[in-house]
Amino acid sequence: MISSTDSAAEHVIFDALGGLLSVMPSDARIAIAFSGGLDSSVLLDAAVRVAGAHRCIALHIHHGLSPNAERWLVHCEATARALGAGFDAERVDLRREMGMSIEAVAREARYRALDAMCARHGVAALWLAHHADDQAETVLLQLLRGAGVAGLAAMAPHRIDNVAAIPRVRPLLHLLRAQLERYARSRGLRWIEDESNADTRYARNALRHDVIPALTIHFPGFRDALARTAAHAATAQRLLDELAAIDLGTIARDDGRSLSREALLALDGARAMNAMRGWMRAAGIPVPSVARLTDMLRQLREARAEHALRIEHAGRCLRLYRDSVYWESDDRLSSPGAAAEKPVEHVIKEPTTLAWRGQEVWRLPQWRGSLVFVPVPPGEMPADTVAETLLESSPLTARPRMGGERMRRAPGAPARTLKNLFQESGVPAWQRDVPLVYLGDRLLFVPFLGINGAFAAPAADEERAAASGPRRRLEWRADMLIA
Template identity: 65%
Template sequence: MTSPAEPDAGRIVVDALGVALSALPADARIAIAYSGGLDSSVLLDAAVRVAGASRCVALHVHHGLSPNADAWLAHCGATARALGVAFDFRRVDVARDGAAGVEAAARDARYRALDAMCAAHGAQSLWLAQHADDQAETVLLQLLRGAGLAGLAAMAPMRSMAGGVPRVRPLLGLLRVQLEQYAAARGLNWVDDESNADVRYARNALRHDVMPALAAHFPGFRDALARTAAHAASAQQLLDELAQIDLLDASRDDGRALSHDALVALDDARALNLLRYWMRGLGLPAASAARLADALRQLRDVREVGGDHGLRVDHAGRRLRSYRGLVFWGDQDDDASVPDASREPAELAWQGQEVWRVPQWRGTFVFAPSDADDPDAAPEAVLTSAPLVARARTGGERMRDPAAGLGRTLKNLFQERGVPAWERDVPLLFVGDTLLFVPRIGVNRAALELGKDDAATAATTRWRRIEWREDLLIA
């Protein structure tokens, strides 16, 4: 660990990592986000001393934004090898013209790459090198942007991530000068990112122009801003607990939708808090206060006039929908009225396959063994009587309604089952020229007449349940 002669900064760094390590199982693999800069170089060196090289893996993200990026990659790989630490890296493409800016785009790409590498290496914790000066800069930036409590809470010492490993910041309570002292005492080498001197970036402007002035006049400003972040985090936790209470009453479809009535019954502050919490749980990025307020206004207006149409709220590639008392986020490019008939039909000579992938609709037909009592099953004799064809709706298609004993249009059947218009662009499954199955409606009983002669002997008839499964899309 540390020697009695080691400077105080060295002991402070090692002790901070020891606290983080004590929260992990004895054999947990630790991923270190390693850019090659001063902060992450200190983190990697101290992690090896505290946890041992065999438990650590250094992860580097090559953004391609600097002409020196290849040299940084080489430096990081060489340093990790010298420490006896496993090393991995990913190259990412960063959008330079995105609405959020290159800084935000690089950050998002970096975390996606780090999460992917953590999964590949079985890491149970991702350690990040942000320190107290970074935290102070973040709080100031959020204040200047007019952020709410979640933004002012800034960076948490530890944060669990849905679908990823926990992100831990062991150095968050330490000053940059303490890391510099550690690096000097240990004789560490690191790289300098030339973009850190570019004051066109907001964080750099704060770091070089504002923070020194604050330090001169308010020496304890870093501690004060850290306390502000802690107070905001506590208040945000209370708001989240309130949102959880409201979600118990408003949640529908396993949290994918909200009850329109339950949402608009809340006052504005409480409804907006619920919307923020719900969207965060869905993995959507935070929306501005103005956009959320506009969404709530529209939801109140739509409910008051009694219609399910008229919402015009787009966010992060999604569109807010209201249908039959439910509020949910759908695809932004969904067409709410006209099926897409431009896709080429797909054809299959069925020979007992259990799955049939139809990429035009980003989904798969499943033919699972079943029996005659299953309302969504068809005899194998029907499936083999003619080629199976998946094609788009063209309008006017009809199928038999068992309850009514007569043929009805698909439009009427969709409406009766509460299927929103933008979810009706599904592949229709035909056997030859006869409609056999419609996703979200079921099997056309009239089509079963095709296999009636073959199905006369029930004991020898085999049935298949037909299902349509859309691909899981991960944003």
């Protein structure tokens, strides 16, 4: 028999979901992050009842951390199918980075996988089953870790940014776990119990089992109080984000891809750190601890030999060239077992030859990049292009720099050394280890500099050049950018 309290819990949940659906298109699909536990089981069941099964898809992440992970996967798929909802699952490979707990690694991998699946299925929003007890635990954890206002803001009811392209919504965040339990009992739901939830070696579990029960007795309203703390912190963080945006409008360059070191360091310490945090969040880079961020600013302030500044963080490197501070990917950190590999610049690079016959990509793994031959639409005559007939006339050869090579930046311009041209173009010294592409015995193309002006068609010869047939633009790209 369903009690009045069970019915009340059901109505509260339905009201929360109904409010969200009322501002969405009637045919919008909703993804539910579905672990198979109590919370997500309640959310999936309620979503199907309120929105309709045809609009719901359950997304399950297989972490592989538990010996029961395969059984959980089977349970989740069976539950979703029984409700008539869609289902998808993805396995994630957890590579633990230095300084990150296994919980943090699993969380990052889980959200990356969920975002990818949401994009694949074209959903309008991702619903997460966090509730008020989860929020209270998160605020307490952040307090105990000495977190700033971003950490104390805990979990937002609704989030969308450049990291999470699909809105992440927590419709149950104002509800207690006890209310979800009543709903599950009234609906006769079956869910799985993660055995790791009982392991008090994990900080969150220690709070849940040892601290929360005591707080419930002595401070029965602590959940509401902590929720207010999170709301106040979220407001403060929003103001800090606005301040960071104002500062970045002054110190950022190249559409936000780099910062002026002089302008950054002219800010006082706290404001410079806030600007750095805003810059990193906008780039999708995890924000480091206060101590780590303080050390980054110290190294930027003390750097004299700019090429020597290399601060590794989250698979990226913070670099400095002239007055520009920017992030570049660190291939040594992003590949498995990479710590034992030789740095790219120490790899012996042998000349490689290609007989071009219409290929669109020429992979050059020794330089960890590829040369892309981009077709130019008929009738267009960009200066930095080469006729296909010319590419076919002689073999192409990729050679390492030996020193002293020269090229022209434009037709009729004097030939100058690549070193001078790299400096003039602002290419940092550590990025100049690139393949030089020759057509026969003549230098044709240099990454970051473009096509040798000796091959480019002068403006007066546009009609003759256009008559020579299709043309290609040459582009140098990192392998990760090639589909």
